[in-house]
Amino acid sequence: MSTTVPALLVLEDGRVHGGEGFGAVGTTFGEAVFATGMTGYQETMTDPSYRRQVVVATAPQIGNTGWVAGGGAASHSSDGVTPDFPASDDESAAIWVAGLVIRDLSPRPSNWRSGGSLADEMRRQDIVGIAGVDTRSLTRHLRSAGAMRCGIFSGPDAERPVDELLAEVRASPGMTGADLTGDVTTTQAYVVEPEGESRFTVAALDLGIKANTPRMMAERGITVHVLPADTTLEQIEALDVDGVFLSNGPGDPAAADSVVALTRQVLERRIPFFGICFGNQILGRALEMDTFKLPFGHRGINQPVVDHRTGRVLVSSHNHGFAVARPEVGVDGDGTFPTPFGAARVAFSSLNDGVVEGLECLDVPAFSVQFHPEAAAGPHDARYLFERFCELMAAGPAATGETAAAVPPSTITPATGEGA
Numbered sequence: 017m018s019t020t021v022p023a024l025l026v027l028e029d030g031r032v033h034g035g036e037g038f039g040a041v042g043t044t045f046g047e048a049v050f051a052t053g054m055t056g057y058q059e060t061m062t063d064p065s066y067r068r069q070v071v072v073a074t075a076p077q078i079g080n081t082g083w084v085a086g087g088g089a090a091s092h093s094s095d096g097v098t099p100d101f102p103a104s105d106d107e108s109a110a111i112w113v114a115g116l117v118i119r120d121l122s123p124r125p126s127n128w129r130s131g132g133s134l135a136d137e138m139r140r141q142d143i144v145g146i147a148g149v150d151t152r153s154l155t156r157h158l159r160s161a162g163a164m165r166c167g168i169f170s171g172p173d174a175e176r177p178v179d180e181l182l183a184e185v186r187a188s189p190g191m192t193g194a195d196l197t198g199d200v201t202t203t204q205a206y207v208v209e210p211e212g213e214s215r216f217t218v219a220a221l222d223l224g225i226k227a228n229t230p231r232m233m234a235e236r237g238i239t240v241h242v243l244p245a246d247t248t249l250e251q252i253e254a255l256d257v258d259g260v261f262l263s264n265g266p267g268d269p270a271a272a273d274s275v276v277a278l279t280r281q282v283l284e285r286r287i288p289f290f291g292i293c294f295g296n297q298i299l300g301r302a303l304e305m306d307t308f309k310l311p312f313g314h315r316g317i318n319q320p321v322v323d324h325r326t327g328r329v330l331v332s333s334h335n336h337g338f339a340v341a342r343p344e345v346g347v348d349g350d351g352t353f354p355t356p357f358g359a360a361r362v363a364f365s366s367l368n369d370g371v372v373e374g375l376e377c378l379d380v381p382a383f384s385v386q387f388h389p390e391a392a393a394g395p396h397d398a399r400y401l402f403e404r405f406c407e408l409m410a411a412g413p414a415a416t417g418e419t420a421a422a423v424p425p426s427t428i429t430p431a432t433g434e435g436a
């Protein structure tokens with residue numbers, strides 16, 4: 017091995033972990049959060065929702081599958097034998113995590129699709145990492161103390177007095193109130209063409225959209241107009257769309273007032289609406305529900321949620337630090353509660369901590385989920401929600417969030433009928 021680079025992870029509460037720098041050498045700040053996926057570090061790191069977050073991977077070894085970049089080695093097959101994988105595993109054009117904290121860095125990637133190593137790619141994109149950290153102990157700490165600001169200092173920066181480093185961490189911006197949409201949204205509108213004939217046209221507001229979302233829609237015959245976050249209702253209506261979609265994205269939903277206002281206009285016009293993650297929080301706010309910061313959030317591809325309509329449990333992919341507050345006042349026996357747009361219902365809940373994981377409106381055609389039906393790298397349990405969106409658009413403005421009846425294409429018998 018070449019000479020090692022000293023590195024320190026400094027948390028805002030004063031906890032310090034020593035380790036070895038990898039990737040770019042230098043300093044980075046962000047919110048320390050842990051992610052529990054055993055696979056998919058490339059998809060995680062290129063998810064724009066991780067803007068300004070330092071990700072702690074709970075999987076003990078990272079880097080094994082290298083980096084599968086666009087046009088990378090063996091990215092497409094034409095022999096009809098090897099599977100036809102997408103050209104890249106990137107969920108966007110760049111790495112968005114502010115830094116990466118891991119236990120072991122795999123010294124040698126082994127993957128026929130890999131074009132290079134994780135550390136080389138992080139160096140190329142100027143992303144600072146620290147390895148050799150006891151990520152199990154760190155995760156337990158974040159779980160009890162909550163997500164908090166941190167800094168990774170590697171190379172000469174790691175030799176500076178810890179007091180100074182801690183002061184810098186404490187002076188760095190936190191996540192509450194952060195408006196980060198402008199950092200990640202596309203500046204130019206673009207179209208993702210459907211596979212086969214176009215069945216529907218959707219305006220997808222890019223609040224930090226992941227590449228797999230328009231791909232999932234295109235596979236279902238949807239023409240997807242991916243639009244900048246400041247697009248107006250008039251611009252959307254000029255596209256003669258069947259539906260409006262709000263993507264995932266970084267930052268605090270309480271700071272996204274303009275998109276909340278747009279969502280209210282969409283609901284008033286009864287344009288079929290679907291939101292994912294940040295999009296779910298924004299629908300919640302448009303319905304005058306509160307959002308709040310979770311102590312340590314949900315991040316990983318192994319999170320159980322229940323679909324209250326069917327009682328079925330899905331294993332789902334999550335990445336959220338905020339959530340919609342569960343309505344406590346005025347909930348009727350059927351689980352509905354009043355909003356300025358009529359009755360609504362919590363459609364999904366987390367089985368780990370009971371957090372609201374989805375909403376559906378009973379008087380306007382709108383629904384949303386806090387988790388990721390587009391999940392890459394998997395799991396695929398929630399993909400049927402794209403079909404539900406298609407059903408909603410097929411029914412048009414007269415529909416409600418309840419109209420769409422698509423249920424998971426699963427033969428598993430629900431464990432219980434409760435909550436349906």
Ligand SMILES: NC(=O)CC[C@H](N)C(=O)O
Pocket residue numbers: 065263264265266267268269292293294295335336337338339
């Ligand atoms: N993936 C997302 O859309 C995240 C939404 C929001 N930024 C949160 O942390 O909860």
